[in-house]
Amino acid sequence: xxxxxxxxxxxLDGVDVSARLTDDGVTTSAExxxxxxxxxxxxxxxxxxxxxxxxxxxxxxxxxxxTAGGTxxxxxxxxxxxxxxxxxxxxxxxxxxxxxxxxxxxxxxLSKAAIDALTPGAKWSSDVFExxxxxxQYASDRLRTLPGALDCEPDGDIVYTAWAAASPHITFxxxxxxDGEPPVQVEVAPASSIRNRTVLELTYRYEISYQREAxxxxxxxxxxxxxxxxxxxxxxxxxxxRAAEGLSGWLLRSMSxxxxxxxxxxxxxxxxxxxxxxxxxxxxxxxxWVKRWTQTIDEIITVTLSSTQSISTYGERRADKxxxxxxxxxVEDYEGPSGNNQAAALSSVGGDxxxxxxxxxxxxxPPLAGAVQNDWDDWRKEHTDRTAWAGWIETHIAIASVExxxxxxxxxxxxxVPLNPGIAVQKTLRVNSVGGVTCTGKVVAMTHVMDARTGExxxxxxxxxxxxxxxxxxxxxxxxxxxxxxxxxxxxxGSVHAGGNHYGQxxxxxxxxxxxxxxxxxxxxxxxxxxxVTFSDSLRxxxxxxxxxxxxxxxxxxxxxxxxxxxxxxxxxxx
Amino acid sequence: MSRPMLYIGSxxxxxxxxxxxxxxxxxxxxxxxSRLADGTLDTAVRWSGKMRTRITGSGWIPPGLATLNRADxxxxxxxxxxxxxxxxxxxTLPAARRTDTGADPYGxxxxxxxxxxxxxxxxxxxxxxxxxxxxxxxxxxWYYPQFTARLMELPREFLTNESSWPWSIVAxxx
Numbered sequence: 001x002x003x004x005x006x007x008x009x010x011x012l013d014g015v016d017v018s019a020r021l022t023d024d025g026v027t028t029s030a031e032x033x034x035x036x037x038x039x040x041x042x043x044x045x046x047x048x049x050x051x052x053x054x055x056x057x058x059x060x061x062x063x064x065x066x067t068a069g070g071t072x073x074x075x076x077x078x079x080x081x082x083x084x085x086x087x088x089x090x091x092x093x094x095x096x097x098x099x100x101x102x103x104x105x106x107x108x109x110l111s112k113a114a115i116d117a118l119t120p121g122a123k124w125s126s127d128v129f130e131x132x133x134x135x136x137q138y139a140s141d142r143l144r145t146l147p148g149a150l151d152c153e154p155d156g157d158i159v160y161t162a163w164a165a166a167s168p169h170i171t172f173x174x175x176x177x178x179d180g181e182p183p184v185q186v187e188v189a190p191a192s193s194i195r196n197r198t199v200l201e202l203t204y205r206y207e208i209s210y211q212r213e214a215x216x217x218x219x220x221x222x223x224x225x226x227x228x229x230x231x232x233x234x235x236x237x238x239x240x241x242r243a244a245e246g247l248s249g250w251l252l253r254s255m256s257x258x259x260x261x262x263x264x265x266x267x268x269x270x271x272x273x274x275x276x277x278x279x280x281x282x283x284x285x286x287x288x289w290v291k292r293w294t295q296t297i298d299e300i301i302t303v304t305l306s307s308t309q310s311i312s313t314y315g316e317r318r319a320d321k322x323x324x325x326x327x328x329x330x331v332e333d334y335e336g337p338s339g340n341n342q343a344a345a346l347s348s349v350g351g352d353x354x355x356x357x358x359x360x361x362x363x364x365x366p367p368l369a370g371a372v373q374n375d376w377d378d379w380r381k382e383h384t385d386r387t388a389w390a391g392w393i394e395t396h397i398a399i400a401s402v403e404x405x406x407x408x409x410x411x412x413x414x415x416x417v418p419l420n421p422g423i424a425v426q427k428t429l430r431v432n433s434v435g436g437v438t439c440t441g442k443v444v445a446m447t448h449v450m451d452a453r454t455g456e457x458x459x460x461x462x463x464x465x466x467x468x469x470x471x472x473x474x475x476x477x478x479x480x481x482x483x484x485x486x487x488x489x490x491x492x493x494g495s496v497h498a499g500g501n502h503y504g505q506x507x508x509x510x511x512x513x514x515x516x517x518x519x520x521x522x523x524x525x526x527x528x529x530x531x532x533v534t535f536s537d538s539l540r541x542x543x544x545x546x547x548x549x550x551x552x553x554x555x556x557x558x559x560x561x562x563x564x565x566x567x568x569x570x571x572x573x574x575x
Numbered sequence: 576m577s578r579p580m581l582y583i584g585s586x587x588x589x590x591x592x593x594x595x596x597x598x599x600x601x602x603x604x605x606x607x608x609s610r611l612a613d614g615t616l617d618t619a620v621r622w623s624g625k626m627r628t629r630i631t632g633s634g635w636i637p638p639g640l641a642t643l644n645r646a647d648x649x650x651x652x653x654x655x656x657x658x659x660x661x662x663x664x665x666x667t668l669p670a671a672r673r674t675d676t677g678a679d680p681y682g683x684x685x686x687x688x689x690x691x692x693x694x695x696x697x698x699x700x701x702x703x704x705x706x707x708x709x710x711x712x713x714x715x716x717w718y719y720p721q722f723t724a725r726l727m728e729l730p731r732e733f734l735t736n737e738s739s740w741p742w743s744i745v746a747x748x749x
Binding site for chain 1: 604605606607609610611612613614615617618619620621622
């Protein structure tokens with residue numbers, strides 16, 4: 001290696017202050033994902049000492065090589081930063097400056113777009129991270145999904161560097177590393193620090209909105225002549241309307257009526273003259289109802305990340321985690337506050353509604369935009385946000401993957417070399433057979449030591465060595481295909497039942513049954529006076545329950561598996 | 576070769592205050608030596624070329640050093656000759672040397688292993704020319720260093736049993 005003639009060069013606020021440096025020297029330290037720091041001490045100039053003005057001033061530290069005669073051979077930047085804390089020592093008349101590369105501040109000042117540009121490939125989901133996070137937190141969150149770090153280069157630029165060892169920027173042999181006991185210290189992390197399997201139970205809750213449309217109605221059971229011979233009470237339009245509108249949980253879309261026969265002579269053997277003086281009476285109606293409801297789906301995907309080579313080498317080291325997200329859907333807005341409340345009375349069409357015409361245009365309560373009819377003939381729409389879902393699930397997967405990768409690179413190779421300005425936390429170094437050690441890894445920590453008192457100028461290096469048992473191939477960390485939910489419909493799906501005729505005063509002892517649908521009335525006059533059982537004059541509409549398969553909260557389990565293969569960096573130790 | 580007087584700045588140390596004086600020199604530098612893993616010596620030099628001297632003496636009278644202090648710079652006019660050896664009779668001397676009367680450079684030659692005089696015939700700038708001596712295998716030019724220094728140590732004593740005044744000065748070149 002020979003003899004190296006060197007100087008530290010410090011430029012403070014644009015002025016070379018190297019001549020004012022004390023022999024305390026300058027040490028710069030950088031650590032992957034952390035702020036670079038350096039300290040130096042200047043002799044105070046005669047006069048006033050303005051410590052306040054020093055705060056925040058730009059500082060650069062360089063390493064200069066010279067000939068024995070003092071000719072400058074090279075000047076290379078080691079670190080660029082700013083004064084963080086100046087202190088004055090009145091005894092020594094010196095000003096010590098604690099400086100940093102302001103890595104954290106610089107990131108905090110970046111726009112989120114700039115951070116995105118610095119961290120391509122990162123995942124970020126507002127269902128995992130805080131949406132209102134500041135830029136520094138935002139960058140930190142993105143970095144949780146990337147196997148790499150944001151660090152300042154010697155010139156202060158912030159760059160992203162992948163953890164994975166690159167092709168070595170510098171290779172050191174025994175002639176380039178200081179001797180020691182040993183010259184290269186290799187320390188492997190405990191097996192307990194390894195994570196090679198992660199099981200994520202990720203639950204996505206969303207709603208499916210349904211709309212079922214059902215037609216039904218009531219038709220008077222007697223013919224005209226039968227009615228004229230054995231008349232009964234009949235329902236009015238208003239009764240029918242109230243009954244149709246009163247169907248609990250259903251919305252009445254439209255309704256039409258069959259009025260009582262008109263005034264005239266009817267051939268009933270003999271002919272019968274009939275005068276219809278009650279236009280409000282009906283002998284039939286038909287209606288269309290709409291049922292709206294929602295079903296809550298819990299889509300539970302069990303995601304397993306495995307580092308197969310690592311598992312076979314170190315045994316399974318597993319962590320289980322859970323996560324959940326949901327897509328909001330306004331159920332009340334869809335169904336009404338207590339479920340399918342009639343929003344408003346239907347308007348009359350072709351009459352006043354009391355004595356003629358029909359109700360509703362038939363276009364009331366249309367299916368939601370985007371809804372499609374399923375095998376049940378229900379209009380169905382999943383209220384999912386698959387873009388957000390994919391971002392959420394990929395963020396979780398990426399975080400777990402990064403944790404796998406991080407846990408495999410806790411192994412270290414530590415050594416010191418004659419000060420080398422080319423070493424930075426962005427660089428990959430190789431040690432070629434030094435003290436029996438050969439290894440390749442990315443720098444995770446380093447310190448340039450320039451001791452002006454002793455003349456020592458060295459660089460302490462710490463390499464991260466990723467070890468996984470063997471090399472492998474990772475899967476792309478893409479969201480899986482979501483499970484679908486399409487239950488088989490029953491032979492007959494639930495509907496509305498409005499038909500039926502039940503008349504009292506028919507000479508039987510039959511009593512009313514509240515479960516009857518349709519019309520309940522009486523023969524007038526009674527067909528017989530004994531027994532004389534009188535029914536209420538009412539119309540009733542009933543509906544089936546919505547089937548549990550499309551109604552009840554449903555869990556949709558699914559699985560997905562990914563291979564995460566941490567790098568297997570070069571490492572050999574010869575005894 | 577007679578010994579010149581010792582000066583610390585403008586202060587002369589009288590003969591009788593320094594009857595048995597000793598002066599030593601050692602280099603001052605920031606030179607760090609380390610072995611590389613293959614055994615090669617790596618030397619890192621931040622600065623070099625400075626000197627540290629220790630002068631001790633004792634006499635019948637005190638040296639008169641009380642007005643000296645450790646904060647000021649003093650020109651030390653040394654009394655111990657330093658020397659430069661060369662196969663040539665033309666020798667470049669350091670600029671940091673005494674040029675006052677009585678502290679002139681002095682030359683010798685080595686002939687058959689023996690010291691013989693080789694008087695300096697002239698000094699032009701820092702280059703001294705010694706008299707050529709037949710058979711000389713080596714020439715040496717002696718000179719008295721002179722450099723600006725700051726006093727690191729300045730102890731003085733008085734010994735009643737010997738009635739003597741020991742003192743010493745440790746100075747480092749600025």
